[in-house]
Amino acid sequence: MSEPIGNLLDSLGVDLDLDSDELVSGAIVLLKTIDADGDVGLRIRWSDGMGxxxxxxxxxxxxxxxxxxxxxxHDD
Structure with missing residues (x-):
């Protein structure tokens, strides 16, 4: 099942300081996951239209x- 991940990122404390003249034109999201057995994995998603x-x-x-x-x- 696929669903938007904005709330998930918010709950993880992900934020970004942008200047007033900056626009976000694309994104790649790398997620660390842990399944019921404790196995760790990685998931990646990207913006629509990104080649x-x-x-x-x-x-x-x-x-x-x-x-x-x-x-x-340095943290950003």
Whole structure:
């Protein structure tokens, strides 16, 4: 069953500070899941209309951002 995940993200404390002139044009959401047996998994979803190359590019950029921020105390 598929359903919107906005409330789920809100309940996990996910938020974002945007400047007044910024617009969100796409999103990739990576979710860590745990099933009834305690097995951990990953789920990924993306905005409608987002193509493969755009998704891969955003994931690559996110990895670079996280790698560059390791140990720097930077949280966004």
């Amino acid at each position: 493969y190359l755009e998704r891969i590019g955003m994931l690559h950029a996110a990895r670079a951002i996280e790698t560059d921020n390791l140990g720097c105390g």
